Amino acid sequence: MERFSHMAFFEILRAERVGRGLTQAELASRANISIPTVRALETGAGTILTLEAVLPILGLRWRVTEPAEHMGRVLAERRRAHGFSQQALARKIGCSRVRIIALEAEFSGRVATLAAALRLLRLRNPLERSDLAKGRGLAPPKNEAEQDRVMTPPDLAKAIIEHFSHAMAGRVLDPSRGEGAFFDHFPDHVEPHWCEISEGRDFLSWSDRVEWVVTNPPWSELRTFTRHAMQVSENVVWLAPLTNLTTKARLRDLQEAGFGIAELLFVDTPKSWPQSGFQIVAAHLKKGYSGHWKVAQLRGGGGAQAS
Secondary structure: OHHHOOOOHHHHHHHHHHHOOOOHHHHHHHHOOOHHHHHHHOOOOOEHHHHHHHHHHHOEEEOOOOOOOOHHHHHHHHHHHOOOOHHHHHHHHOOOHHHHHHHHHOOOOEHHHHHHHHHHOOOOOOEEEOHHHHOOOOOOOOOOOOOOOOOOOHHHHHHHHHHHOOOOOOEEEEOOOOOOOOHHHOOOOOEEEEOEHHHOEOHHHOOOOOOEEEEOOOHHHHHHHHHHHHHHOOEEEEEEEHHHHOOHHHHHHHHHHOEEEEEEEEEOOOOOOOOOOOOEEEEEEEEOOOOOOEEEEEOOOOOEEEO
């Protein structure tokens, strides 16, 4: 990102958006935020929570030394290196110490506070392009039908369906049929239905109730798909990265809709997929469930081993 080294981080957002051919409206839609919120972020306003929703869509991430770190810890280390107490930094920025504590401990608060802290601590280039954005990632930056398609191997889809088939009944919907890997293996005792946007059947326009929704959804629209699936069904099974399903925002969505994670079926990343290092799971989201997550590993032969 050398060509952006002179920019404030929020100015990079606009440059990356324009460089990817996205309008503010398109970015807002993909991040599930409003257009005014995008405008605010691009001028250094708004909240860190909404900023975090935008970064992966633009193929950006914070420059941290360890994957488990968040930028708040980096700020805390930099503050101490400069010899500032939290109170001293707050005084220089013109905010309360409570805001600095939230910024460092939870990486939450206002973008304006973050921008001021980065400037005072001389962190001039805190963003970098993510590895997934440099090549063909698992969640492409542009969610066009031909780009956001990572096809599930039929044998993997079959194994996942077989794992959950004992509980399936009634109407079962594949909301993103693709080449039919999941749909073609629905058990005989259910009533199968499907959507596929490339064939003019958009899941987000589906309104009929079904008992189960099962597929490998477009990961760049995972949150939108999940919210809609929870409106039309009481059981949702997604094949997706574990990290995409268990962020604070995703878990909050589940709680607000009255859903819980009933089971996480760990699967090996198919060899035909980009190898990202993230754990892939078939997650069963269930209406009214509030117990512990059941965890199992899908074995090579198709069976599951509880753990």
